[in-house]
Amino acid sequence: MIQEPLNAMRHLNLTLSTLFLIFIPSLLFGQIITWKEIHPGVWKGTAGKPDAYDLLKAAETSASPALAKLSKQEFPLDKSAIVFQVNNGKSYLRLPLQRNEQLYGFGLNFQTIHQRGRIMQLHADHYGKSDNGRTHAPVPFYVSSLGYGVFVNSAKYIDVYAGSGVRKDSKNPPKVMDRNTDKNWEAHPYSDAVEMLIPAEGIEIYVFAGPKPVNAIERFNLLSGGGSLPPRWGLGFTQRVHRLYTADQVKQEAKAFQEKGYPLDFIGLEPGWQTKSYPCTFEWDRSRFPDPAGFVKDMDQMGVKINLWTNPYVSPDASIYKAIAPYTGSHTVWNGIVPDLSMPQARKILFDQFEKEHVKIGVSGYKIDEVDGFDSYLWPDVATFPSGRSSEQIRQTYGLLVQKHSFEMFRRNNMRTYGLVRASNAGGASFPYVIYNDNYSHEDFITALINSGYAGVLWTPEVRASKTAEEWLRRFQTVCFSPMAMINAWSSSMQPWTFPEVAPQIKALAELRMRMMPYWYSEFAKYHYNGTPPFRGMNLEEGFGINMKKEKTPTNLEENPYEEAVTREVKDQYMAGEYLLVAPLFTGQTSRKVILPKGKWYDFYTGKLAGDGEVITITPGMDQIPVFVKDGGIIPMMPALLHAPRSGAKTDIEIRHYGEKNASYNLYDDDGETFAYEKGVFSWRTIKVERQGGQLKGSISAAENGKPNTIGNVTWRFMTE
The missing domain is CATH 2.60.40.1760 (glycosyl hydrolase (family 31))
Structure with missing residues (x-):
């Protein structure tokens, strides 16, 4: 009689133990x-x-x-x-x-x-x-x-x-x-x-x-849809003018660029274009810009686009204040209300205002400031938003939201844009915005440029005020090999020719940026269609050491350069597109080491052999930023125009080849301004260089019927003799 209850108890314990083994591991082991x-x-x-x-x-x-x-x-x-x-x-x-x-x-x-x-x-x-x-x-x-x-x-x-x-x-x-x-x-x-x-x-x-x-x-x-594809003019040169400039002063700035022969594709207006800023009205100050539409049209006829600074925090004096107020957060920023841009109602009110007042008269884009943070400025984490999303979630996505919905506004108007933003996140690779900030360490700028390629974002090492001509030139060199070639003179009013002793070198750099536009444009197309970052770290380059090791004993890096590549962070050189290795110098440097990945590399400017999978020491002087081309590199170039080619304009190209290898390159073409490429209105032209009878010969595939063809005469330059 006693045995049966004991057996039942043992059975119950066994069953509980079995259940424990089934369910508890999910708590212990995941x-x-x-x-x-x-x-x-x-x-x-x-x-x-x-x-x-x-x-x-x-x-x-x-x-x-x-x-x-x-x-x-x-x-x-x-x-x-x-x-x-x-x-x-x-x-x-x-x-x-x-x-x-x-x-x-x-x-x-x-x-x-x-x-x-x-x-x-x-x-x-x-x-x-x-x-x-x-x-x-x-x-x-x-x-x-x-x-x-x-x-x-x-x-x-x-x-x-x-x-x-x-x-x-x-x-x-x-x-x-x-x-x-x-x-x-x-x-x-x-x-x-x-x-x-x-x-x-x-x-x-x-x-x-x-x-x-x-x-x-x-x-x-x-x-995330592939990388962004900027308009051609976005890859030209840009100057951001003083924050309180008037329409006449902006026009004079553009005329000075033209008269002195410096390229310029778009000018950025800082806070003074608005009636009020911090917080913003998003409305033109008629005392400085009495005829906004006429001003934008006049600038366009000069070949210069207009980009507007703003932040999204709405002034009580803004015409949209009352309409958007129900769709804003509990806290203000600079006494401006914060639109909950995760809500379609808030987005419509804000961007309808932007579209009516700016885009419809030809404004090309925005610099969207202060959406990143700094806790004492931005809304606190105790803030609430009418969408019910947490302050934390709005903080993490606000940069995405302003990019997404301003980009869609330009898409509705069939105008490509290229602008600046202070914040982004995963999912934003396809938005045509470049991140910037208020830090001004040149070395940090280059590290950020490298890291942008790992993060699915774009970053610009902008030029601002510099203390010396050397610093001005060194900073200028790196912006010409970055996603946006920009002088940000909102405070200093500095211009490319501010230091006369380096003005010729600055002009040559700006011209080089323009000459390389076919290459930059094709590399951004690869970013869009293939996802390949146009600017990226050396660790992503074939033949560069990527396996982490710990080396306890000193190594002769001249004999074994890859020990340096794998044991320390390489933060001062990077890849620009498919073929170029950029190795900038910073103020005070006269020489530096460059780690060349395996294979032969050639000097970009002369075509001469620079090294073969080794560490080289270079003393380049002030005039040029060191750039090297991998064996078989093909770099398509165009004349040094003052403005990017307009839609439909044909441009002659010079195709450079470096080294000894046979090679091919895909050259991208579309109208450069609209979203027609999303409907298949684009083309890839295949460039080939092959050795025939002991000599290198070049060819380019014919333009397809019904596809864009902005390429004029083609010439060849074999840089390595």
Whole structure:
């Protein structure tokens, strides 16, 4: 009689133990992530209850059709090693790392390229001179040197431990060392995982295969619609004038450029064009600009577009104030109300005003300021918004929202735009905006330019006031090899010829920028159609060391240059397009080392051999920024015009070839101004250089019937004899 209850009790205990084994591991070892391959080499994983509002929903972009054409790849990680849990209402995510792995990305960083071992909170903000995750583009995407990428699609502040924490249950624990006796003891032991904490009860995660790191970045960019395709004039030269200039002063500025023979494609007007700023009315100040439409038309006839500075914070004196007030947040910025741009009602009121007052009279674009952060200026995290979205979510996506909906306004008017913005995030690659900030470290500018290629954004190392002619020239050199060639003279009123002793070199640089427009335009087309960043770090270049090593003993870098490439961050040289390696000098430098990837590289200006997979030391002088071309490089160039060619205008091109190799290059063409390319009205012309009978010969494919053809006469220049 007693045995049966005991047996029943044992059975019950067994059943409970079985249930425990079934359910408790999800708490101890993680909950299930459901994976689905949504495009070749792109997997989407979901777990828990992700937030309804995220970065991709804010950006509202569609994946590029090019994704479907990519090759199939294997999932690049061990799925069983990816752990997800929900603890105290927050999502914990853990992804594995191997010992020989370096990480890049985690947003627009200004001082660091290698991100392994770093701790960050990805938080939209101005750059505060510390790479702590608070930056203009806190993109929750990283790429591994092993050839894969990871993106967490969340509009929340994400805590990242990028290989910095060590779990006691790690399968690959670091070696335990005694500091008293072991000279190799390390304060930061090896960590085998990236760990993230997301303040949400679920996640949406994307994994991108390579096989190379650049391929993972391409897939990430294509998921957001591909990179931006600026109008041709956007790749010309721009000057931002003093904040209180009048229409007549702006015209005089443009005339001075023309008379002195300096290229100029668009001028930026700073806050004084509005009746009031900080907060803004978005309405023309008629005392400075009595006839806005006539002014914009006159400037256009001079070949110069107009770009307007603004921020989105609405003045009580703005005509749209009462209409937009119900769709604004609880807190103000500079006493201006903050439109909840996640709501269609707010977007319509604001951008209808922009369209009527600006775009319809021919304004070409905007510089959208102060949407990034700096807590004492922007709304606090205790703010509420009528959409019900949190202050945090609005903060993380505000840069995306202003880009998306201003871009759509230009699309409705069939006018391409190219502008400036202070903040962006994942999902914004296809928006034609370049990030800038108020920091003015030249070295940081170049590091940011490199990191922009890992983050799916564009960044410009603008020129502002300089103390010396040397500094002015060195800064000018780098903007001519960046996404936007800009002088930002809103405060200083400086001009390219401000330092007469370097004015000829400045003019030659500006002319070079214009001459290279066919190359720049084609490289941006590759960004749009293929997702390839036009400016990117050396670690993405074939033949450059990417495997992280630790070298305890000094190495002769002249004999083994790749030790330097793999053990330290290379922050002072970068790739510009398919073929060019740019190695800027900073004020006070007279010489520098350049690490050339494997293979032969040639001097851009002379065509002479510069080196073959080695570290070289150069002393270039002041006049030129050092640029090198890989063997077989093809660089299409045009005459040095004062303005970018208008739609339909034919331009002669000179095709340069460097080195000894046979090569090919895809030259892009469209009307340069409208969205006709989205309907297939564009063309690729194939340039080939082949050795025939001991000599190099060049050819270019014929223009297709019914496709754009803006190419006039073609000449060839074989730079390496």
